[in-house]
Amino acid sequence: MSPSECPDQRVAVVIPARDEAARIAATVRACRAIPRVDLVVVVDDGSADSTQDHARAAGAVTVRHSVTRGKASALETGAGVVAMRDYKDGPTRLLLFIDADLGDSAASCADLVPPVIDGVADMSIAAPPKQAGAGGRGRVVRAARAAIAAATGWAPVAPLSGQRCLTRGAYEAAAPLADGWGVEVGLSIDVLVAGMTVIEVPCDITHRVTGNDRAGKFHRAAQYRDVLWAVAARRLRGRRVPRKQLDETRIREQSPFHAYRSWQRPTEPAEAG
Structure with missing residues (x-):
C-alpha cells in the first residue's frame, strides 16, 4: 500500500529524556516537522x-517519572500515552522512537516512516553515519550484532540504534521491553522472532558524542551489561527463531538496507522463487 492509499495514517513520536534541557526543544521541533507526525510525547525520566x-x-505532550526508571520504561510510558490518544475512528498511529539528544538532525528520521x-x-x-569524536572500540556493537544474528540470522549495521519506526503490532510483539540499554537489541530479536520484517535506513543524524573519558567508559560498560542481560533473558525464554524455521537462503543473501524477515509465517503462502 502506497502512502497515497493511506492518507489517514498518522505517526506519534516518543522521546525518552533525562537531563536534556539543552537539546530537547530542538529535537521536539524537528520531530514536529516530520510529515504525518501529529503527536510528540516526551517522557522525562527523572531529570534534575x-x-x-x-x-x-x-x-510536546510531556509526562514525568518522579524517579529514573530507565529508557525502556520511558518508552513504554510514552507508548501508553499514544494509545490513549489514538483516534477511535482511524488507524492506530505508528510509533517513532527518537533519542532526545538528536537536536535538529531528528528531522532526518522522516525517512524511517x-x-x-x-x-x-x-x-x-536508522543507520547513522560514523560520527567524528566518538569513543570506544565497537565492542558493544559487535556483541549486539552477534547476539541478534545468533537468535534470528540477521546481522544489522546499527544494532544499537534507538531511532525506530514501528507498527503497534511490532511494539506489542516486543512488550515488555528489555531493560535499560538492552531495549534496542530486545526489540530487534522479538520483532523478528514474531515473524515480522525489519529494515535499516541510512539517516543523517548526530548524537552527543560519548568520548573516552571516565563517563564515556562507564556508559559503554552499562550498555554492554544491559545488552548481555537482554540477550540472556531471551535465551532463557527460548525466544529465538528455531533452526528448522530459519531461511538459510535469506541469511546468506541478506544485504544492508534491504528488508529482512527471518522466517515465513505459516499462515502466509510461500514466496515464489
Missing part, C-alpha cells in the same frame, strides 16, 4: 533539570 519545561514549550507505511517492513531502524 528543566527538560520537561523546555519540551512542553516546544510543543515510508517503509512502514508502504508495508515494506514492520519496523525500520
